[in-house]
Amino acid sequence: MELNAITIGFVVFTIFTLGGGFGVVTTRNLFQGTIWLMVSLFGVAGYFILLSAPFLAAVQILVYIGAIAILITFAVMLTRSVTRIKERYIRIVPSFIGSLLLFLILLFGVTVPIFGSHLPESAPQYVASTRDLGMALVDENGYVVPFLLASVLLTAAMIGAIFIARDEKAKGG
Amino acid sequence: MAPLWMYLAVAAALFSLGVFGVLARRNAVAILMSVELMLNAVNINLVAFWRYSETSTDLLLNGYAFTAFVLIVAAAEAAVGLAIIITVYRNRRSVIPEEAVALKG
Numbered sequence: 001m002e003l004n005a006i007t008i009g010f011v012v013f014t015i016f017t018l019g020g021g022f023g024v025v026t027t028r029n030l031f032q033g034t035i036w037l038m039v040s041l042f043g044v045a046g047y048f049i050l051l052s053a054p055f056l057a058a059v060q061i062l063v064y065i066g067a068i069a070i071l072i073t074f075a076v077m078l079t080r081s082v083t084r085i086k087e088r089y090i091r092i093v094p095s096f097i098g099s100l101l102l103f104l105i106l107l108f109g110v111t112v113p114i115f116g117s118h119l120p121e122s123a124p125q126y127v128a129s130t131r132d133l134g135m136a137l138v139d140e141n142g143y144v145v146p147f148l149l150a151s152v153l154l155t156a157a158m159i160g161a162i163f164i165a166r167d168e169k170a171k172g173g
Numbered sequence: 174m175a176p177l178w179m180y181l182a183v184a185a186a187l188f189s190l191g192v193f194g195v196l197a198r199r200n201a202v203a204i205l206m207s208v209e210l211m212l213n214a215v216n217i218n219l220v221a222f223w224r225y226s227e228t229s230t231d232l233l234l235n236g237y238a239f240t241a242f243v244l245i246v247a248a249a250e251a252a253v254g255l256a257i258i259i260t261v262y263r264n265r266r267s268v269i270p271e272e273a274v275a276l277k278g
Contacts, residue, residue, distance in 0.1 A: 014183055025190055053223075059244055072255065079259065098192070100189070150246075
């Protein structure tokens, strides 16, 4: 693996992703936790660029960092006033041991070829473009049914979120 | 390009961080943030397998399109989850999941 722009990008985005994730699970101040979450999501967007999926990187920035992280920031601010949580963690030791074991098992699984064939070292030259994805999303032999179902799901989730979070005492039912 | 197993190793580390956060954090908002980390690890895996699979020459976009759908479901999950957390907070003045025991038998 030679030292070039892609390698440097991989290292930088790895630092972003894992460092941000570490900040999310360890930080005491949840507001800083949302900032770490944005850093981690930005690193994942960089991976999408490296994996030649620029559309997903743009969606990751817009939807995750632009919408979900801001939504979580609002939730942190709305719930922090009477927050009386002294300690950050509950049952930290078994959780740490369990997640460490899970990581080691997963790492063993992806690095040691148990089931015969090795994982590919290099990607094929040809790669589908964003135009191909757009055509496939509205193609009747492609993904048009899940595409429409996803829009229905989003609408139902938004209506449900508004209905759940509505303040009944303030509005009088 | 970096070999496939490096992407998978990073995704495994991110997923384990998310699992630790879900199991160990006390604040419900922090748990939801850890769930987002886990979803992102899954997305890295899906896109990496799609990119490195030989079938991408046949314009099979399964991994690519599925990642887009995972993003949509994650957005819906975050909206509904935060609405539930805010409602529980409003009724109980608490964001600790262990204290929301009204449905406990």
